Amino acid sequence: MTVPPPTLTAAFALLWTWWSWNIPSDLATMLSLRFIVDAYEAGTIIAIVSGVVSYLVVLRRSSFASHALGHVGFSGAAAAVLYGINPFFGLLSFTMASATGMSLLGKRATHRDVEIGTVLAFMLGLGLLFLSFYKGYASEVYSILFGDIIAISVQQVELTAITGVVVLAVLAFFFRPLVFSSLDEEVAEAKRMPTLFLGWLFLITLAAAISVAVTVIGVLLIFALTVTPAAIAFRLTKRPLYAVAISVLVALFATWVGIFVAFYEVEPTSFFIVTIIFAIYVIVRTAPLVGRLLRPRAARTGAGTVGRNPVPRPPAPR
């Protein structure tokens, strides 16, 4: 048996003193703490909901709409805080109202960057006004902007669960028509599919998803849960249901690990969640490039790069 060189032993010792986590016992401690369990429950629901919604956001090219709804939610939450109401209701009512307005603008409202941007700026201004009236503690504002899942209340967890179940039920029922009308809107119209209604339905579920997701990562980081998980999934699969599953798994992984890491560190939870999602995105984006560079030259020049060809089944009886 070879003895590792002294420098390496010292490095391990140093790493060990720095790495003071005792994961099994810490996990037991965490799960005995009510607020951590609440955070995990809410985080799980939010991750599933935003994972599913984000697939449609990316497919419909509506990331700007999701960004805008988050900001509109900010002024809603600010107004609710000002009047002493649960910020969730402010978020939900403001985002839903703007989602309805956006869908009434026209069938391709989600692509109307100029209109959405104009309304968005005004809504942020309103939010600022509400905040200037508010004389309370700044942590409320901070948690709306950047999210604070560790501070979630039991009532908030219940609201999240109800919203999550409703959103998932609606999306499960309308998933196929939503995907089809996103892929081929012209044919959807010719088939007399209610494209306007479907567009509204999508934005409403997006508004609800954003309203719950703000608790985790706040309005400014909303992209991390409503766009990036599906952006990752779209890189990995071409099948809608697989993509939704990957998107949900990415959101779940980031939320769970984010909360876990935040237990040890002083930095905010949302920072860890956003960082984990971003890291996965970077890996997925760069992996093909790295793979191509590592592959032998012969393979790179095209030999053996024929993709999987499904064997056609025998003709169906007509």
Place this chain on the structure above:
Amino acid sequence: MSGASSRVPDLAAHGFAAPATDEPRPEIVSASHLAVEYRGHSVWSDASFSIRRGEFVAVIGPNGAGKTTLFRLLLGIVRPLAGTLRVFGGLPRGGNPKIGYVPQAHSVDRETNVEALQLVRLSHSENRWVPPLPPDERGLARRLRRAGAVAQSWVPPVTPSLRKAEAEATEWALRAVGAQELARKPLGAMSGGELQRIFLAEALVTRPELLLLDEPLANLDIRRAYELVELVHTLVRSENVATLLVAHDINPLIRCLDKVIYIANGRVATGTPSEVLTTEFLTELYGVPVEVLRDSRGNLVIVGGEDAHPDPNL
């Protein structure tokens, strides 16, 4: 009017297509003195034509002449201003699975990493929004019955038999356009010709009797355009599906056509290629001198009529 005495020799004598059979085929579309407007001004008027089962019809005309408007009429999206239009013996009705439609614009782009199979599959199942109901019923009773029928047709394809039907229809449509090997290819990674074949499968999956193709040749090079026309022609003959194809250039099509609908100058002319594509006929249609020339290979060049015909492609 007839083009028999035109300067161009009779096109049928040069191998151009004539109607395949002599027996009268059932009429699918019939229009008489049809007029349509777009945003308050007349697009074209006094159009009378009919389309029979299994006919291959080209719709030709300059930009903005109202070719797509004709499709929107047939799809029941817009209503005629005057005249009568019958589609499958009734008023045009939206969401009719007997009509397959390939629009000019699509939402697919490079980033659409969704396999082609999904588009065709969903096109098959998303025909449940307009259940078959007598078109002339009105009022609350109709709305209620319609809502009931929609609810009934809303069972998603979860049962094995529905799934099987969907899978079979999808496979048939992809095979019909020769795109089985493209089934798992992402839409975003496809070439223009491949995409057009997938869109064709998307339209065919409901087994339509009338196919409306809006500029399918627009983004294809000449070879791909000829290939696609060949494919459509095969489908017209094998499936006996009446097909209207909007195009700018008639040359890739001319050998396969049964009929031409020529829209220009607010007027609609129709007939066989040898009737319509003549100097006399087009001169009268445009109201300015137009000359139809033919090169050594039988390709047509239409010269003149610039005032009425701003499109240089034709």
